[in-house]
Amino acid sequence: MIDVKGLRKSFGSIHVLNGVNVHVKRGECICIIGPSGSGKSTFLRCLNLLEIPDDGTITVAGQEILDKGLNVDQYRQKVGMVFQHFNLFPNMTVLKNITLAPVRLNKWTSEEADSRALDLLKRVGLERKADTYPNKLSGGQKQRVAIARTLAMNPDVLLFDEPTSALDPEMVGEVLDVMKKLVKEGMTMLVVTHEMGFAREVSDRVLFFDKGVVLEEGVPEELFAHPAHDRTKTFLSKVL
Amino acid sequence: MKKKKRMVMMAVCVLLAAWVLAEGMGRTEIHAQQRTVVVGTNAEYAPFEYLDSDGNLTGFDYELLEAIAAEEELKLVWRDMPFDSLVGAMEAGDIEVIAAGIGPTKERARSVDFSDVYYTGSQSIVSREGDPVQDFRALSGMKVAVLEGSQSDLIVSGETTDYGIVENARVIRFKNAASAVMELKNGGADAVLIDTIMAEIYCRQTDGIVSFAVPGTEEDTVFCIVKGNSALCERINSGLAKVKANGLYDELYEKYFGGDMEDSTGILKSAEDAGIIGKIRFLFIEENRWKYYVNGLGVTVIVSLLSVFLGILIGLIVALIRLDADRKGRETLVSRLMNIYVDVIRGTPSVLQLMIVYFAVFHSRLGYVAAVVSFGINSGAYVSEVIRGGIRAVDRGQTEAGRSLGLGYRDTMRFVIIPQAVKNILPAMGNEFIQLIKETSILGYVGIMDLTKASSYVSSRTYQMFIPLAAAGAMYYAIVRILSVWLSHFERRLRESD
Numbered sequence: 238m239i240d241v242k243g244l245r246k247s248f249g250s251i252h253v254l255n256g257v258n259v260h261v262k263r264g265e266c267i268c269i270i271g272p273s274g275s276g277k278s279t280f281l282r283c284l285n286l287l288e289i290p291d292d293g294t295i296t297v298a299g300q301e302i303l304d305k306g307l308n309v310d311q312y313r314q315k316v317g318m319v320f321q322h323f324n325l326f327p328n329m330t331v332l333k334n335i336t337l338a339p340v341r342l343n344k345w346t347s348e349e350a351d352s353r354a355l356d357l358l359k360r361v362g363l364e365r366k367a368d369t370y371p372n373k374l375s376g377g378q379k380q381r382v383a384i385a386r387t388l389a390m391n392p393d394v395l396l397f398d399e400p401t402s403a404l405d406p407e408m409v410g411e412v413l414d415v416m417k418k419l420v421k422e423g424m425t426m427l428v429v430t431h432e433m434g435f436a437r438e439v440s441d442r443v444l445f446f447d448k449g450v451v452l453e454e455g456v457p458e459e460l461f462a463h464p465a466h467d468r469t470k471t472f473l474s475k476v477l
Numbered sequence: 478m479k480k481k482k483r484m485v486m487m488a489v490c491v492l493l494a495a496w497v498l499a500e501g502m503g504r505t506e507i508h509a510q511q512r513t514v515v516v517g518t519n520a521e522y523a524p525f526e527y528l529d530s531d532g533n534l535t536g537f538d539y540e541l542l543e544a545i546a547a548e549e550e551l552k553l554v555w556r557d558m559p560f561d562s563l564v565g566a567m568e569a570g571d572i573e574v575i576a577a578g579i580g581p582t583k584e585r586a587r588s589v590d591f592s593d594v595y596y597t598g599s600q601s602i603v604s605r606e607g608d609p610v611q612d613f614r615a616l617s618g619m620k621v622a623v624l625e626g627s628q629s630d631l632i633v634s635g636e637t638t639d640y641g642i643v644e645n646a647r648v649i650r651f652k653n654a655a656s657a658v659m660e661l662k663n664g665g666a667d668a669v670l671i672d673t674i675m676a677e678i679y680c681r682q683t684d685g686i687v688s689f690a691v692p693g694t695e696e697d698t699v700f701c702i703v704k705g706n707s708a709l710c711e712r713i714n715s716g717l718a719k720v721k722a723n724g725l726y727d728e729l730y731e732k733y734f735g736g737d738m739e740d741s742t743g744i745l746k747s748a749e750d751a752g753i754i755g756k757i758r759f760l761f762i763e764e765n766r767w768k769y770y771v772n773g774l775g776v777t778v779i780v781s782l783l784s785v786f787l788g789i790l791i792g793l794i795v796a797l798i799r800l801d802a803d804r805k806g807r808e809t810l811v812s813r814l815m816n817i818y819v820d821v822i823r824g825t826p827s828v829l830q831l832m833i834v835y836f837a838v839f840h841s842r843l844g845y846v847a848a849v850v851s852f853g854i855n856s857g858a859y860v861s862e863v864i865r866g867g868i869r870a871v872d873r874g875q876t877e878a879g880r881s882l883g884l885g886y887r888d889t890m891r892f893v894i895i896p897q898a899v900k901n902i903l904p905a906m907g908n909e910f911i912q913l914i915k916e917t918s919i920l921g922y923v924g925i926m927d928l929t930k931a932s933s934y935v936s937s938r939t940y941q942m943f944i945p946l947a948a949a950g951a952m953y954y955a956i957v958r959i960l961s962v963w964l965s966h967f968e969r970r971l972r973e974s975d
Contacts, residue, residue, distance in 0.1 A: 287881065310883050310885050313880065313881055313883040314882070317882075318877075318878075320874060320878065324872070324874040324875060324877065326875065326878070326879075328893070329892075337882075338882035338883060338884050341888050341892070342884070387882070390882055390883060
């Protein structure tokens with residue numbers, strides 16, 4: 238489904254990605270781990286074209302997305318993104334946060350929008366917060382709304398950029414539960430995370446990023462139990 | 478409900494715009510008619526030319542030239558403007574005749590033609606009773622108040638030595654004689670050099686000052702006629718001769734310069750000892766002087782309001798163009814021009830901008846439109862920076878969230894960024910509007926009677942400085958208060974969604 242080859246990106250003189258090769262199958266859940274500054278987030282943002290890579294190819298569902306002629310807005314509808322800091326729109330109610338994009342982009346009619354948004358809120362367990370403004374929500378609730386908002390576009394792939402890093406520890410669980418449900422439903426997901434428990438429990442594969450390349454990858458049991466590289470070992474010993 | 482409100486607002490705007498346009502169009506229409514002569518004057522020089530209590534132009538020059546025009550079947554269109562821009566306006570082709578008590582100096586002869594002499598005046602030195610000044614020599618080294626650009630100005634500045642030599646005087650220039658006399662009374666000047674007729678009126682009105690006519694300063698007063706138009710010049714001269722022959726000239730002379738000056742010129746006795754209520758009656762009620770304030774207030778409010786709308790429009794467009802360039806990281810020709818626009822407007826005084834727009838661009842026509850355009854352009858530069866700052870202050874994550882959902886740049890701006898930016902922008906925008914309202918007080922520079930000009934006019938007609946000006950100040954303060962209360966109310970309502 239997603240095929241990344243030789244991806245490179247630098248900011249000025251700092252080389253963040255130094256030739257990343259990743260292949261993702263439909264329905265796979267991939268967790269991306271690694272020390273900070275290793276290029277995990279930048280890689281994810283490249284997939285959504287929030288950053289434009291300097292070199293390499295990204296093919297999604299047979300389409301080369303770095304082609305000049307690509308309709309970026311249309312492509313992004315298929316690739317949802319969940320941010321570390323939620324980025325809910327503070328000027329709209331929870332319901333409006335969800336309905337804005339699908340209604341504007343003619344995915345939903347304005348008549349059906351509210352009920353469809355409520356369905357999504359039910360899926361993340363927040364149907365009672367529909368008319369609340371984001372600043373009245375806890376961090377965990379905000380992130381669940383953000384997930385519902387992304388789901389509204391009915392994407393093929395979901396990208397999670399450290400979705401629980403900005404949360405108080407007691408709220409991490411509720412967000413991870415929602416994500417687990419999505420995995421079970423067969424959503425294709427790439428998750429940059431520091432939650433090793435989540436990675437071990439639900440992901441199909443784990444990628445270990447270091448210095449802008451995928452240093453090591455494998456099924457979680459293998460990678461966590463028998464890391465091949467010293468750097469992976471050192472990293473895991475620190476976070477586990 | 479909201480829509481209705483918006484409709485009403487729009488209708489009001491359209492009406493205001495139409496009013497301003499009509500106001501201006503009316504003038505040009507007349508301009509286009511046959512046998513019409515546009516006359517420039519400066520109505521701050523009673524009894525030669527001034528405004529009566531209804532704001533209509535009158536005075537010796539006015540009535541005389543109208544009488545001449547009647548003889549010669551000319552139609553006159555009068556345009557009131559600052560004294561020092563009269564000759565410039567004639568050179569620019571905006572006016573054909575100047576009637577402003579002007580003397581036929583060599584310098585002026587280079588730019589304009591002169592009619593026959595219609596009045597001969599002389600210069601008088603006005604000084605305090607205690608230490609009177611009686612001749613030019615005594616003026617040397619003194620602080621001398623004069624009317625800017627007048628004959629007296631030339632004498633004291635040493636630019637003309639035809640009447641006597643004044644050495645090293647410190648010249649204080651005023652826009653009207655009343656301010657000059659007030660400066661003398663307040664001790665800011667040691668003497669005032671003005672036309673004898675005016676000096677005598679002021680001495681009669683004001684206690685503690687005396688005037689001395691300076692022998693040998695007799696000077697002629699003429700109408701200026703646009704250079705090379707000898708046909709018009711001949712008609713005015715022939716008209717003048719007829720008016721002198723049929724006695725009308727003497728009538729007018731008697732009316733304006735004869736015995737009872739107070740009745741004829743509308744200048745009233747000093748209200749020094751009338752008590753506070755009498756003073757207020759004198760300043761606001763008599764001669765319907767309150768009308769100046771009401772009209773001036775109207776001009777101030779309407780010009781400010783329209784300028785604000787134009788400023789927002791310009792500011793929004795400029796801000797969006799510049800933000801777009803920022804976003805793409807690449808300047809286009811248009812965005813570069815916008816940068817220059819903001820830079821230049823913010824780096825130059827608004828008075829100069831107004832004068833340039835009014836005199837150079839609009840050639841003294843469509844005064845209100847010129848004013849609105851000038852202030853709108855000025856305000857637009859500041860507003861664009863306020864908007865740009867407000868938009869940039871919205872977290873980048875908001876744009877990313879919008880765009881990552883597949884919303885385009887426009888939709889993201891419209892639904893996500895701008896509504897949030899408005900909250901950042903509003904307080905600064907309110908300040909900008911308040912600033913603009915006060916800024917319009919420079920309208921007097923281009924002869925538009927706004928609130929400030931109205932108050933200084935009343936002050937010049939009543940010889941009172943404090944109360945007329947303070948009254949205008951109170952009115953400005955009231956407008957600003959109303960605006961800031963309304964703005965903070967509006968801001969509170971916006972905050973409720975947080």
